[in-house]
Amino acid sequence: MQGLDLAFKLFVDPGDLVVVESPTYTNGSATALSYQAQLLEVPVDDEGMQVDRLEELVQQAGRTPKAIYAIPTFQNPSGASLSVERRRRLIELTRRWGSLLIDDDPYGRLRFAGDDVPSLQELADGDPLVLSVRTFSKIMAPGLRVGWVDADPSLQQLLINAKQAMDTCTNLPLQRVIAAFLEGGHLSEHLTTQRAAYRERKVAMQEALAQHFGDRARWTDPEGGFFLWVTFDQTVDTEALFEIALAEGVAFIPGNAFSPSKFFPNALRLCFASSTPDRIREGIARLARAVDRSGLSS
Numbered sequence: 001m002q003g004l005d006l007a008f009k010l011f012v013d014p015g016d017l018v019v020v021e022s023p024t025y026t027n028g029s030a031t032a033l034s035y036q037a038q039l040l041e042v043p044v045d046d047e048g049m050q051v052d053r054l055e056e057l058v059q060q061a062g063r064t065p066k067a068i069y070a071i072p073t074f075q076n077p078s079g080a081s082l083s084v085e086r087r088r089r090l091i092e093l094t095r096r097w098g099s100l101l102i103d104d105d106p107y108g109r110l111r112f113a114g115d116d117v118p119s120l121q122e123l124a125d126g127d128p129l130v131l132s133v134r135t136f137s138k139i140m141a142p143g144l145r146v147g148w149v150d151a152d153p154s155l156q157q158l159l160i161n162a163k164q165a166m167d168t169c170t171n172l173p174l175q176r177v178i179a180a181f182l183e184g185g186h187l188s189e190h191l192t193t194q195r196a197a198y199r200e201r202k203v204a205m206q207e208a209l210a211q212h213f214g215d216r217a218r219w220t221d222p223e224g225g226f227f228l229w230v231t232f233d234q235t236v237d238t239e240a241l242f243e244i245a246l247a248e249g250v251a252f253i254p255g256n257a258f259s260p261s262k263f264f265p266n267a268l269r270l271c272f273a274s275s276t277p278d279r280i281r282e283g284i285a286r287l288a289r290a291v292d293r294s295g296l297s298s
């Protein structure tokens with residue numbers, strides 16, 4: 001979060017146009033809004049941000065974006081990953097417009113299916129316009145509050161100065177704990193365990209969704225990360241459903257939380273990362289009861 005805050009703080013002035021994916025990570029768009037950006041939402045499909053739509057929407061806006069905020073791999077909330085072709089095209093547009101491309105990548109190392117895709121930074125070949133933000137939150141523990149920014153050396157001093165004004169420096173003892181974990185060579189073993197567990201949990205969630213919802217909903221099929229994005233027909237209002245689901249003892253995030261313009265009233269995000277397959281099956285059964293009780297979907 002601090003990496004995103006630094007990027008928006010340094011590059012975005014009030015009124016600047018900032019592109020975000022639609023749906024996008026709530027706290028990412030909220031951070032851009034906190035610097036008074038004007039957001040342009042660009043739809044996401046199974047191959048990530050629709051880059052052809054991006055070009056059209058920017059043309060319609062009549063001005064170029066100061067920054068493009070993308071979560072290219074196992075996106076939060078959709079789980080979608082940007083295809084290589086679209087990554088290349090996104091970099092081309094970024095160069096043409098002179099925008100900053102903020103590559104938010106907390107989940108990239110959590111691939112449990114499919115082949116690796118080169119990162120935006122690799123494809124951009126050291127272009128200073130790409131700034132990557134990464135974290136130990138999803139691969140070790142979120143409570144550590146340690147992450148890092150991969151930015152061009154020309155930005156280093158600006159980033160350091162801005163960060164010093166926020167917190168002087170990141171908690172040193174915890175940085176040492178992480179360094180010891182990395183030096184001990186434990187990360188790759190840990191990732192192997194995590195990837196296998198998340199794959200099993202994703203499959204359990206998809207199977208339970210198929211069992212309880214059949215063709216009443218559709219959901220994504222991510223190759224990594226934490227999330228499934230579930231879309232119901234137009235009659236289901238997931239904000240109304242939320243209260244009923246809580247009463248059933250299950251929670252999700254309503255789709256509109258991921259869209260500043262509230263484009264997703266009938267969608268929701270499910271997280272499969274933190275529960276065992278048994279609890280996931282129970283959770284989806286409860287969600288199905290909530291939908292039935294709501295009378296929202298026939």
Ligand SMILES: Cc1ncc(COP(=O)(O)O)c(C=O)c1O
Pocket residue numbers: 001002025028071076104106135136137138142145146147
């Ligand atoms: C896409 C995305 N970016 C950034 C963050 C924030 O990461 P951290 O908790 O390490 O600050 C998250 C956490 O959920 C996220 O999903």
